Amino acid sequence: MDEIGLQRRQVFQGLIALSAVGGLAACGGESETVEPRLAQGASTGFFTNSEMALISALAQTLIPQTETAGAGQAGVPETLQLLATDWGDDAYRQYWRAGLAALEPELVSPAGESFLAQSPSVRNQILAAYDASVFEGAVENDFYRDLKNTVVEAYYKSEPGATEELAYEPVPGEWIGCVPLSEFPKTWAT
């Protein structure tokens, strides 16, 4: 076997090993709760603990745990922390800090209490109303749109988002241009 063929075989063996590990991780991940991950993510990085608490609450309200993971279980707040800390520049960081600070007062309850003080169902009602006002054009808030898009991207590129909530085929094997939706009802992950 020539050099390239040998390298390719080694890559395939690596793939099989990876698939086995991925399968185990997917089985073991469901019972994990959101809180330990939050505490872990809040300890270091650009966003302060209180900013991380707000990010986590917003992310989990946008994408809650259902029969599949929510944003918190999928590590979305940590991804946002890493983006701000390691990836973004100062302008990006200040944009997020100012955006969060301006958003929080928009999300107080009818009684004037903070978003974080609310139950998940009240958070959902508050954010759904705000989200509708932005997407129906009554309120202009590009930061909120960016936040929502970033949470969505981080969640659906995460392992639970891609493999449990959506349909993911790492190696489809073939392309079929037209199939019944009933047989493949979920959006493809990539």
Added chain:
Amino acid sequence: MADFDVIVVGSGMSGGWVAKELCEKGFKVGVIERGRAVSVAEDYKDFAQPWDAEHLNRKTAQDREDYPIQSEVYAFQSSTRQFWVKDKEHPYETAENTQFRWLRGYHEGGRSIMWGRQSYRMSEIDFTANITDGHGVDWPVRYDDIAPWYDYVERFAGISGSTEGLDILPDGVFQPPHDLTCAELDFKAIVETNFPGRKVIPGRVANLTEPTQEQMALGRGRCQARNHCAQGCSFGAYFSSNSATLPAARRTGNMTLIPNTAVHKLILDETTGQAAGVDAVDVETGETKGITARAGFLNAGTIPTTMILLNSATTAQPNGLANSSGQLGRNVMDHHSGARGYATLPGNLDRHFFGRRPNGFYIPRFRNHTEEGEGFVRGFGYQGSAMRGHWSRAGHIKGVGEDLKANARTPGPWQIFMVAFGEVLPNEKNHIRLHPTKTDKWGFPVPVLDVAWGDNERAMVRRAIRDTRAMLEAAGGTNIRTDDPETAEPAPPGIGIHEMGTARMGRDPNTSVLNEWNQSWDIPNLFITDGSFMTSGRCQNPSLTYMAFSARAADHAAALLSEGQIG
């Protein structure tokens, strides 16, 4: 005694073919590559999972600093950056009031790793375009001369496509095509009914859908429909030098790959008038070395090939070698792409697709063919696709909580995207020259690119936008988005990543650099088969044509070497 029978400068799309053909005929070939050797295990990132990518696979600030030009290309991601040059190390300049986005990778295999793989033949209409409308010079070959070589390279490379019987886009030796999606099939029916003469066909692409014994013997496998091509393919399922031609050359025992070696000059033997070899620099140590051969092929890519010959000027030939015509470095062409269209298509909401197609649909040229051009000569074709809405739309529409999850989980309506690629006319004013004083860190003069599109390209892109809108409207598209056809401009030169034309073939040594065999009129043992040889650009993607002309020129050079006419 020379070091090699033949030196091939560059291991990319065309150089790999020359190496394969000459090695298989028994010649000792030295392939000089300015970049590193590529390893499947280390360089290919095609098994990365979406969640493995750091920072959502976004370009970093460091990427933008190191790769300010390359990082803007569609195929640049954190998982593909190893295949693009660091712009800071490889500077170039553009003339005042011009732009040029020069997109490239310096490594074994060159851009054959990152290419878009679309593979279309030139037609007789393309070969006679210059003589018909008077732009540029006449091609010294016709379709019948090159057709058997298209057959030959398609059979080896593996091209998937459908047989259509179109004179504007000749059929070839095809493996089974990629299906059109349900929405594309409806779009095809509407376009072909409403606009007789227009066709919507599966893209023709260099991905194996039914590999042959010959391909499998090289370790190549069937396309797995992952659409990770730009990251390299560990299955060897799409054609690249790395998956196909270089392994074929290597197994003969006749190829020596010389990586990390940048050729600076072609050396002329003044007594014989033939090329004696090259002067090169080890890019890691800075050490210079001479490499000799009986014949040479320049396959460094259109711009570097031109730079090498311009930099080889002597007292007797102050304008560069192989340049008695004065055409070397002139007639830079690319494909202008600017007419992008998007729309939502109705229907097929109970339909979906399976897999990730590394391909789309193609609409062959119809302007100045089955329909009038209206203010321009030549024409354009379209690439596109219609797929169901992606999960990312959930971030762009109303909805939180379980509503958001349902929005993402449910495939969205069918979204069509299409983009035109248009032919650029050969124009002597569009040229490459060497900077008189500035050099790169290895002492090679920096090129100055002086290229601008003209009225013909502008008129074409505006027509292409109008045609896009008409087809999307006929198909019942909503939310149709295009540029304004009254004011749109073609994308700047370079964006098509099809730069070509600077050492054109022709029938007259006074007006062309190469003869009908890709052989220098001036230096009989020098051949050029990268994009520089293109006498006109036609609108189809060019790599398949480079492959066919490379194999044909190598065959001719082999005969001349064997007969003792050169070398």
